[in-house]
Amino acid sequence: MKYILLMSSARTGVESYHAWSKQDIEAHMAALQSIHKDLTASGEFVATQGLTGPSEAKVVRGEKNGVPVTDGIFPESKEFLLGYWIVDVANAGRAYAIAGRISAAPGPGGKPTNMPIEVRQFASHESNSE
């Protein structure tokens, strides 16, 4: 069963991340790399990706003739996707355990960020990755 683990935050969360010390960022990255290594070793890893910051995000709609209309103004409360992991696991409990590990990755001062990770199963009938 494939699950996607989504890490999101409002703009303030993204801005505060940029104020982390170099040491805190390195410890955080080391924890994420260790999770990545474990998932690869267990054969559960499918994909992971980080996204760029909210300042580069646009919302697009198609006008009548399919002309893209872009908008970059988001409410402060908007949750932005920071990145995701896709895992292929035996059951939902395993997906939650992995999400728990990600949530426990260290933040400022080495304390766990305790960030909420949204866990969603793939709609298998629409699965279309290559």
Add this chain to the structure above:
Amino acid sequence: MKYILMMTGKKSDFEGYASWSKADLQANVSFMRAFSKELKDSGVFVSTEGLGWPSEAKLVRAGKNGEPITDGVFPESKEFLAGYWIIDVESPDQAYEVAARASQAPGPGGKPANMPIEVRPVLSGHADLGL
């Protein structure tokens, strides 16, 4: 340059989708299949996925000993990811054009749903964050 195109909706949007007629749903799915094929044929396709519904979504945090604490209660205003496309294109404008096409997928009565599609550049590495 890789971009992710995200289609999101609130719980009420998902509930609305569940009440679409069979003909409307079929038209929407046909559009999505043709759209995927077109992206593959033009060489910009990387991946696409649809996600399970909000009722199956959980929010997970680590407890004191690192054990997962799950929660399934979300505010009504929460935007859920319905699905996404990742494409590899030459410019942001090309990504916006593809997103505009996705936005025009037919909705009830065959009219374009005109759904907003969030377009974000994908990081090639942490160097992109200036770290």
